[in-house]
Amino acid sequence: xxxxxxxxxxxxxxxxxxxxxxxxxxxxxxxxxxxxxxxxxxxxxxxxxxxxxxxxxxxxxxxxxxxxxxxxxxxxxxxxxxxxxxxxxxxxxxxxxxxxxxxxxxxxxxxxx
Amino acid sequence: xxxxxxxxxxxxxxxxxxxxxxxxxxxxxxxxxxxxxxxxxxxxxxxxxxxxxxxxxxxxxxxxxxxxxxxxxxxxxxxxxxxxxxxxxxxxxxxxxxxxxxxxxxxxxxxxxxxx
Numbered sequence: 637x638x639x640x641x642x643x644x645x646x647x648x649x650x651x652x653x654x655x656x657x658x659x660x661x662x663x664x665x666x667x668x669x670x671x672x673x674x675x676x677x678x679x680x681x682x683x684x685x686x687x688x689x690x691x692x693x694x695x696x697x698x699x700x701x702x703x704x705x706x707x708x709x710x711x712x713x714x715x716x717x718x719x720x721x722x723x724x725x726x727x728x729x730x731x732x733x734x735x736x737x738x739x740x741x742x743x744x745x746x747x748x749x
Numbered sequence: 750x751x752x753x754x755x756x757x758x759x760x761x762x763x764x765x766x767x768x769x770x771x772x773x774x775x776x777x778x779x780x781x782x783x784x785x786x787x788x789x790x791x792x793x794x795x796x797x798x799x800x801x802x803x804x805x806x807x808x809x810x811x812x813x814x815x816x817x818x819x820x821x822x823x824x825x826x827x828x829x830x831x832x833x834x835x836x837x838x839x840x841x842x843x844x845x846x847x848x849x850x851x852x853x854x855x856x857x858x859x860x861x862x863x864x865x
Contacts, residue, residue: 670853677861679755679842679856679858680793680856681856685853723792729852735783735846735852736798737795739785739792739793740792742792
């Protein structure tokens with residue numbers, strides 16, 4: 637699985653859009669970009685994933701650059717409950733068996749009131 | 750969405766005792782489950798892959814005789830920390846791939862183990 641680079645920490649004002657970057661310059665053609673987050677003392681939570689097209693769901697939007705070497709997770713209207721560590725993971729989706737995830741250090745996002 | 754539960758959520762035990770942690774998929778079946786460990790201010794580290802009806806696969810450096818994994822049914826995997834020591838104190842988290850989308854993982858809420 638390709639390696640990712642994320643900023644260690646970020647702050648964002650409540651109500652504003654939080655933009656979390658991720659670099660994955662060694663991504664291969666069949667690897668997807670996944671985002672998970674972990675609120676303090678809880679298990680991680682899936683947010684969104686994509687291959688090359690931008691994706692949006694009820695939680696967030698994912699913008700992937702045309703060369704796929706970087707991406708941005710966007711939380712459109714951040715709330716205090718969005719304070720968490722956000723993990724960007726690049727991997728080939730596996731349909732059967734070995735779907736294990738390798739977590740990096742992630743970005744600690746703090747939403748400021 | 751799919752739900753994974755863990756029991757207990759917190760456990761305190763004495764050094765030398767064994768502790769069992771349960772991981773259940775509540776509304777779906779999981780032939781595979783994953784066990785992670787997370788120390789304070791660190792990321793999750795995969796310990797082992799639990800396979801229903803067969804032996805677990807352990808990551809390098811994880812002692813299989815110390816961390817016993819049993820996946821006896823399609824909805825339950827257990828992790829037993831044997832002869833626990835203070836350095837085993839950690840946050841243990843399980844996960845299972847969702848059946849609707851095998852691309853994503855559903856995580857349990859975690860178990861905080863403190864060994865005195």
